[in-house]
Amino acid sequence: MFGLFDLLRLLMSVLIILPLSSVLRESGYYLAATILGAKEKKLIIGSGPVLFRLPTIEVRKYFFMYSWMEYEELNPSNRFWHGVIYAAPIINPLIAGLLINSLLAEGVLSSGVFWDTFLFYIFYYILFDLLPVYLPDGQPTNGRAIFDLIWHGERSDYMKKSEENTDIEEKTHENHEEGQGYTQAQEETMENRDRDQRERGDHTNPDDSDETEGNRYSEQGRTKPQE
Secondary structure, eight states, X not given: OOOHHHHHHHHHIXXXXXXXXXXXXXXXXXXXXXXXXXXXXXXXXXXEEEEEEOSSEEEEEEEEEEEEEEEEOOSSOSHHHHHHHHHHHHHHHHHHHHXXXXXXXXXXXXXXXXXXXXXXXXHHHHHHHHSOOBOTTSOBOHHHHHHIIIIISSOHHHHHHHHHHHHHHHHHHHHHHTTOOOOHHHHHHHHHHHXXXXXXXXXXXTTOTTOOXXXXXXXXXXXXXXX
16 A cells, blocks of 8 residues: 555655665766766756756756766776766666675665665666667667677677668668659768768777777666766
């Protein structure tokens, strides 16, 4: 039965614990991006109108809705350091969760609804991040991004572009066999692809040292690495 206590616990989870867990996760991106010298980094907490800004942090009116991290230009930029970026939002809450759990076990912190719920959300985010899947919007989880780096030696966005290009070529070949030309959607896709390649060169190759990276990871509604 859902009672008054459950309602208060729900409000506490939505307004306090969930935002804290999200910010803890996104701070992993923030810390890694700072160490790797990423430019234009910004930690955004919430959505809607901006409440206040700090040099690299922005808090919005609906602080409990979303949190994500934006950054550009990793330095150095290669597969290993991209792996660090992807692993950071997993490692950061994992360390915090294990520390809090140890303090609770030693009696330093008093066990209660707050800490129990807080640990639940922390380990939920960790488990969600570790799943090696693509989300419905095409973004990889951090677990998937790490898997692609280790198993395929390529970033997930690079692999996704390659798969999309292969699909386009296959469909184009089928259309030629049927005596048809490109569809409008295929032509637009190929034009965008060619334009991006001209503008960015081999930007999607993680081994290029002059790569410019633009990432945004979102949480609590989607997780755009963001890590």
